[in-house]
Amino acid sequence: MASEPKYQRRKEDRPQEIADAAFAAFAEKGYAATRIDDVAKRAGISKGLTYLYYKTKADLFKAVVKNVVVRRVDTLIGNVESTDLSSEDFLRGPLLDFMKKVPGSPIAIVIRLLISEGPRHPDLVDYYYENVVARGLGAISAFVARGVQRGEFRREALEVQPHLFLAPMMLSMIWRLVFSDKPLNTDQLMESQIEMLLAQLKARAEQDK
Amino acid sequence: MASEPKYQRRKEDRPQEIADAAFAAFAEKGYAATRIDDVAKRAGISKGLTYLYYKTKADLFKAVVKNVVVRRVDTLIGNVESTDLSSEDFLRGPLLDFMKKVPGSPIAIVIRLLISEGPRHPDLVDYYYENVVARGLGAISAFVARGVQRGEFRREALEVQPHLFLAPMMLSMIWRLVFSDKPLNTDQLMESQIEMLLAQLKARAEQDK
DNA sequence: ATACTTAATGACCGAAGGGTCAGCAAGTGA
DNA sequence: TCACTTGCTGACCCTTCGGTCATTAAGTAT
Numbered sequence: 001m002a003s004e005p006k007y008q009r010r011k012e013d014r015p016q017e018i019a020d021a022a023f024a025a026f027a028e029k030g031y032a033a034t035r036i037d038d039v040a041k042r043a044g045i046s047k048g049l050t051y052l053y054y055k056t057k058a059d060l061f062k063a064v065v066k067n068v069v070v071r072r073v074d075t076l077i078g079n080v081e082s083t084d085l086s087s088e089d090f091l092r093g094p095l096l097d098f099m100k101k102v103p104g105s106p107i108a109i110v111i112r113l114l115i116s117e118g119p120r121h122p123d124l125v126d127y128y129y130e131n132v133v134a135r136g137l138g139a140i141s142a143f144v145a146r147g148v149q150r151g152e153f154r155r156e157a158l159e160v161q162p163h164l165f166l167a168p169m170m171l172s173m174i175w176r177l178v179f180s181d182k183p184l185n186t187d188q189l190m191e192s193q194i195e196m197l198l199a200q201l202k203a204r205a206e207q208d209k
Numbered sequence: 210m211a212s213e214p215k216y217q218r219r220k221e222d223r224p225q226e227i228a229d230a231a232f233a234a235f236a237e238k239g240y241a242a243t244r245i246d247d248v249a250k251r252a253g254i255s256k257g258l259t260y261l262y263y264k265t266k267a268d269l270f271k272a273v274v275k276n277v278v279v280r281r282v283d284t285l286i287g288n289v290e291s292t293d294l295s296s297e298d299f300l301r302g303p304l305l306d307f308m309k310k311v312p313g314s315p316i317a318i319v320i321r322l323l324i325s326e327g328p329r330h331p332d333l334v335d336y337y338y339e340n341v342v343a344r345g346l347g348a349i350s351a352f353v354a355r356g357v358q359r360g361e362f363r364r365e366a367l368e369v370q371p372h373l374f375l376a377p378m379m380l381s382m383i384w385r386l387v388f389s390d391k392p393l394n395t396d397q398l399m400e401s402q403i404e405m406l407l408a409q410l411k412a413r414a415e416q417d418k
Numbered sequence: 419a420t421a422c423t424t425a426a427t428g429a430c431c432g433a434a435g436g437g438t439c440a441g442c443a444a445g446t447g448a
Numbered sequence: 449t450c451a452c453t454t455g456c457t458g459a460c461c462c463t464t465c466g467g468t469c470a471t472t473a474a475g476t477a478t
Contacts, residue, residue, distance in 0.1 A: 035436090046457045116325030
């Protein structure tokens, strides 16, 4: 009678599994309060194995953040460039949908980690800035510029800071992270902002300053 | 010849001094990474004394947050109620000034702490919500309602969520906490938002939905 | 001066947890 | 089937740190 093997060797899958387990643990307890033992238990392996694939806890942290980022951002930014909707419809449709999803997505967790641990991992902050923030803001700026070229937006639209699109999304994210039980109609928040911005982008100049 | 006394007994001042030292330490390293020894050293006392005034590290954390909160919030909210400026001037003046200051103030630090440690201190989150967030949002709502009563704002202004006023402030705060070295004209962000909101609040209805 | 109270010290304890490594056993090839 | 490589285990080490407490000495009242 063959006895059950105690474990399987799965060199290929381990890193991803460990990173996933670490993400779950960090999400629940934060970086500092997460024990490597927890991560290992979640991944169904021994503590020692974690150190075979990630030299230190900080390395693991970095892998987790990059992992979550690369998986999602690219597809999302791609949409902005390839859509054939009118600028107005795109704002009210796909962009708004995206923004509504973010506060409840893993991206929010990553942001929480960056806020609390960022100062101790400046290289990670740079990585995140370049690959997410700068690209995201760039995509919005490009989108507005295209709207102007097409004659959908007035010329002054170019001066609107792209950050304004994201501000209510950030507030919603923080709100959910901190006051998870207090109600807030975050969707409406973002809708209102988009409408305000649209009014701003489209309006023909009516008064000179 | 009288020898220097090794220390002075200053029962009255110690709690405040310890809380201040703890705030500085938490601000620099975060809650989990702060050692009670650090706090004691900053306060110029021994570790043991800390425990005479605060039973646990968590107690100290709570004292710090409440401390920073109570000192500032009340005066700020008072302004909203006692001003004699027109609603429009108040928005562009004192409110805007206040919002510009917050991202660089200790309040930002407290928010960072709440974001990272909140889930482990639900009573603190509740305290903060009731004494800062709810009151702040309430003050804004009351301000808008008064503007409507005075005929400065249109009736629909009542439906604008007060959170919209604060969204760019939140984004600016997070930005500075995470990307302290990347430039961003946060003042302009908040100015634009206020102008957009003013347009929204004042506008006579031009179209029915 | 002297006795007394208590703020303050700092050595110490015990638990926790990051990181190591000697050895085990799962897979592999002949 | 047997030798060999290496993914994997888990006991262990050692430092760190929250929290304690016996002791000291600063202030005070008489």
